[in-house]
C-alpha cells in the first residue's frame with residue numbers, strides 16, 4: 368500500500384528519509400552487529416548516539432551553553448507536575464496563561480503544589496485566540512510563568528513571547544518545537560513531547576536554564592528531579608533509547624535541509640496555502656483569530672456537524688487521514704508539522720474544493 372498523507376496531531380508523520388534510514392539500520396547499526404533497540408544504553412556506541420543527539424539539538428536550536436538538555440519519559444503531561452515540583456523554589460507562586468486544554472491541565476496539576484494563579488485566559492472565547500499580556504499581568508514574586516506556546520487542539524499559537532521581566536518563562540512547545548527558530552534565552556525552560564515534531568512517542572525533551580536546577584521540593588520523585596537527570600546525563604535509569612535515536616535522525620534531517628530558518632520557510636508556505644484558501648471562500652470557516660493562527664495545526668469547520676463528519680470520512684478514503692478535529696472542538700484539524708510535504712497540503716486544498724462543490728449547503 369502507498370503511504371498516505373497523515374494529518375494527525377500526534378503521533379504524527381515522520382520524514383520519509385528518517386524512516387528509511389531507520390529501516391536500513393534496523394537489524395544492524397553501524398558495525399555494532401545489533402539494532403539500536405537491543406543495545407545497552409551504557410555501551411559506547413549508544414553513548415555516542417545520545418551525545419550526538421544532544422549536540423545536534425543544540426546546534427539546530429542554537430541552545431546557549433547555560434542550558435541543560437534532558438531526554439526524559441512520561442510525555443509532556445508528566446512535565447505538568449515536574450515543572451512545579453522543580454521550579455516552585457521561593458515564593459511557591461506561579462502564574463499560568465490559559466490558552467487551551469493543555470495549559471489548563473498544566474495549571475490544574477500545578478495547583479497541587481503551590482499558589483497558582485491565572486494571569487490571563489481566553490476560555491470564555493473557547494480559546495479562539497491567545498490572550499495578550501504585559502509585564503503587569505504577573506505577580507512580581509512568582510517563581511515562574513507558564514504558557515503553552517502552540518495550542519494543538521484549537522490551532523492557535525502565541526504571536527508574541529510574553530514579557531515576564533526577571534521571572535522565568537516556562538513553555539510547553541510540544542506541537543511547535545523545531546518548526547521555526549526560537550530565541551531559547553527568552554525562556555527559563557522549554558519542554559516538548561517528541562511525538563508531534565521530533566520523534567516517536569515515549570520521549571520528552573526538556574531544555575532548562577542551569578540556575579533553575581537544584582531547588583526541587585524534597586518529596587520530588589527522583590525521576591522527576593531535573594538536577595538528578597542533568598547530573599546523570601539523562602541516564603539515571605534507562606532512557607527511551609530508540610526514540611532518542613529517531614530524534615537524532617530528525618535533527619540530522621533538519622540540518623540537511625538548511626536548519627530552522629529553512630524549516631520555517633517551508634512551514635509558512637504550507638500554512639499560507641491552506642489559510643489563503645480558507646480566507647478566499649465561505650464554505651469553510653477558520654474559527655480562530657487571525658493573529659493567533661498556528662502554522663502547525665490548522666482548524667476549520669463547515670458549520671454543520673454532519674458535513675464535518677462526512678468530510679473527514681471521505682478525505683480519509685481519499686488518502687488524507689486523521690482530519691477530524693479534536694473531540695472537544697469538533698470540525699476539522701489539519702496538523703501540518705515539519706514532515707508533511709507541500710504536496711499533502713495541495714491535495715488537501717484540492718479535496719476541500721471538490722467537497723464543497725459536491726456538498727452544497729441547504
Ligand SMILES: *Cc1c(COP(=O)(O)O)cnc(C)c1O
Nearest residue numbers: 442443444469519539541542560
Ligand atoms: C500533545 C500535547 C501534550 C500532551 O503530550 P503527552 O506527551 O501525550 O503527554 C501536551 N501539550 C501539548 C501542547 C501537546 O500538543
